[in-house]
Amino acid sequence: MSIDNSIVRKVGKLAKIKIKESEENKLLDELNNILGWVDELKKVDTEGVEPMLSVFNESMNMREDKSDSKFSNNLITKNSPEKKAGFFVVPKVVE
Amino acid sequence: MTDFSAIDITEAKKLLSQKQITATELTEFFIKQIEEKKELNCFITNTFDIALKMAKESDEKIQKGSDLGILEGIPIGMKDLFCTDGVKTTAGSKMLENFVPFYESTVSQNLWKNGAIMLGKTNMDEFAMGSANTTSFFGNVLNPIRSDDQKDLVPGGSSGGSAAAVASGQCFAATGSDTGGSIRQPASFCGLVGFKPTYGRCSRFGMVAFASSLDQAGPITKTVSDAALMLQSMCSYDDKDSTSSKKLIPNFSDYKKFDLKGKKIGLPNEYIIEGLNEEIKKKFDQCINIFKDCGAELIDITLPHTNYALPTYYIIAPAEASANLARYDGVRYGLRENSENLDDLYQTTRASGFGDEVKRRLIIGTYVLSAGYYDAYYLKALKVRQLISNDFKNAFEKCDLILTPTTPNVAFPIGEKQNDPLEMYLNDVLTVPASLAGLPAISVSAGNNNNNLPIGMQIIGRPFEEISVLAAGSAIELSKV
Numbered sequence: 001m002s003i004d005n006s007i008v009r010k011v012g013k014l015a016k017i018k019i020k021e022s023e024e025n026k027l028l029d030e031l032n033n034i035l036g037w038v039d040e041l042k043k044v045d046t047e048g049v050e051p052m053l054s055v056f057n058e059s060m061n062m063r064e065d066k067s068d069s070k071f072s073n074n075l076i077t078k079n080s081p082e083k084k085a086g087f088f089v090v091p092k093v094v095e
Numbered sequence: 096m097t098d099f100s101a102i103d104i105t106e107a108k109k110l111l112s113q114k115q116i117t118a119t120e121l122t123e124f125f126i127k128q129i130e131e132k133k134e135l136n137c138f139i140t141n142t143f144d145i146a147l148k149m150a151k152e153s154d155e156k157i158q159k160g161s162d163l164g165i166l167e168g169i170p171i172g173m174k175d176l177f178c179t180d181g182v183k184t185t186a187g188s189k190m191l192e193n194f195v196p197f198y199e200s201t202v203s204q205n206l207w208k209n210g211a212i213m214l215g216k217t218n219m220d221e222f223a224m225g226s227a228n229t230t231s232f233f234g235n236v237l238n239p240i241r242s243d244d245q246k247d248l249v250p251g252g253s254s255g256g257s258a259a260a261v262a263s264g265q266c267f268a269a270t271g272s273d274t275g276g277s278i279r280q281p282a283s284f285c286g287l288v289g290f291k292p293t294y295g296r297c298s299r300f301g302m303v304a305f306a307s308s309l310d311q312a313g314p315i316t317k318t319v320s321d322a323a324l325m326l327q328s329m330c331s332y333d334d335k336d337s338t339s340s341k342k343l344i345p346n347f348s349d350y351k352k353f354d355l356k357g358k359k360i361g362l363p364n365e366y367i368i369e370g371l372n373e374e375i376k377k378k379f380d381q382c383i384n385i386f387k388d389c390g391a392e393l394i395d396i397t398l399p400h401t402n403y404a405l406p407t408y409y410i411i412a413p414a415e416a417s418a419n420l421a422r423y424d425g426v427r428y429g430l431r432e433n434s435e436n437l438d439d440l441y442q443t444t445r446a447s448g449f450g451d452e453v454k455r456r457l458i459i460g461t462y463v464l465s466a467g468y469y470d471a472y473y474l475k476a477l478k479v480r481q482l483i484s485n486d487f488k489n490a491f492e493k494c495d496l497i498l499t500p501t502t503p504n505v506a507f508p509i510g511e512k513q514n515d516p517l518e519m520y521l522n523d524v525l526t527v528p529a530s531l532a533g534l535p536a537i538s539v540s541a542g543n544n545n546n547n548l549p550i551g552m553q554i555i556g557r558p559f560e561e562i563s564v565l566a567a568g569s570a571i572e573l574s575k576v
Contacts, residue, residue, distance in 0.1 A: 015461040018442040038406040051477030054308045055294050055533030056338040075197050081431035091437050
């Protein structure tokens with residue numbers, strides 16, 4: 001399955017990574033190479049095989065549904081590029 | 096100053112307990128080594144003040160002789176993938192260049208509780224994506240071992256800084272993380288022991304996530320005996336990681352009592368791949384004889400889906416990464432490229448903060464999960480993963496351990512394999528299958544090739560049977576092939 005520039009642009013948007021026009025063709029070639037290679041898997045007969053999501057097969061515990069407020073808002077926003085009064089700040093998204 | 100670079104943890108523990116040396120002396124020695132070997136670029140952040148403080152505390156404990164941890168007074172390197180409270184944790188990325196966690200990863204916490212001393216945070220491929228330590232935002236790491244023609248070689252990756260630091264005597268041991276071979280491959284390239292335990296043995300809490308169904312922490316050490324001590328200190332059940340195992344953690348050093356006599360060692364013919372280096376093949380044959388001499392029985396086994404492991408991995412790991420790395424949005428932590436528009440802020444931040452290899456994998460991962468392609472790629476890969484896992488299950492009905500080379504080739508010069516991502520991915524062809532199946536696997540040095548470059552052998556075991564894997568590794572180590 002080979003992909004074209006429009007798919008590269010679309011996937012870039014989905015991945016929220018801006019792709020410069022100058023980078024597009026190189027990336028396209030690399031992706032087509034990789035996808036051509038993983039296409040090998042089509043040769044494998046997987047009829048009736050269950051997908052394996054994890055190797056972990058022990059039972060998982062439900063934790064109690066209670067908040068754990070060990071960290072203050074100030075601590076949690078400490079690494080944020082922009083914050084105000086314990087909140088994260090983003091550009092205005094509503095008019 | 097005494098040269099401590101020739102001894103291992105096991106030996107240093109003896110000297111510490113006999114009070115022949117102090118933790119402070121050890122720490123000062125390694126600090127000096129780190130300063131003298133800066134050109135190898137093994138560390139992203141040095142934590143010498145913390146190290147000296149921890150050493151002082153260890154020395155006080157050793158003086159009193161009480162409350163001693165397994166690694167009391169032992170200086171180590173911490174891969175910069177483990178969050179360390181108050182110490183910058185970058186995962187080798189521009190995205191996290193200034194990120195300072197306010198909590199500690201469980202693995203590092205366990206090590207400090209056991210008395211280990213943190214010398215610094217080791218360099219790595221960006222977000223652990225790489226096999227040569229050439230994708231780090233903080234520059235390439237050099238392998239301290241040089242070929243006879245004196246070229247600069249890669250240390251392997253992604254735990255390249257950890258491996259190079261241990262191999263050049265800048266610390267006794269270091270932590271690594273292994274998603275597809277990131278502990279075993281660099282250990283192999285640097286002539287060391289690298290051990291990825293069973294998935295679930297070490298908590299993933301506080302480890303910067305790459306592919307959560309595969310990521311597993313483990314040690315890089317000089318000796319098998321040290322690997323057992325490090326792993327003992329790193330493992331624990333942790334309710335902060337939903338896939339942390341509740342299985343009993345054995346005393347890993349009991350591998351010394353494990354007898355390989357009568358054990359069946361499987362040799363998968365699928366691992367003798369086209370392109371496997373001749374000298375590595377020769378070492379592999381020598382290792383077969385070592386096990387024969389131990390009284391083990393060597394049998395041929397088949398892992399028929401081995402050829403599909405690498406393409407399976409390169410669907411599953413990028414898919415999981417694309418979800419995990421969605422968190423780097425320029426809002427809560429990490430880099431931000433400012434914009435008036437939120438969507439544009441996300442897109443420019445991620446374009447600027449991630450390096451080429453990471454972006455490539457995120458795009459692949461997003462593609463294989465996107466509508467219309469999910470079944471053909473991601474779902475298909477999950478099914479093949481099941482078949483790969485079944486291969487191992489079937490094989491382990493016939494044998495107890497599996498012996499393979501760790502890598503198809505020895506360490507290569509910096510700059511090679513950079514133009515074609517696929518060529519770089521092939522480095523992991525022999526390590527990825529055990530990762531997909533979540534099995535414990537060790538790489539131990541089996542001596543050097545004619546050009547004096549180390550060759551690693553891999554031993555894969557049944558889930559949670561780390562002890563037999565360590566025992567087999569030790570047999571190769573002791574034979575001094």
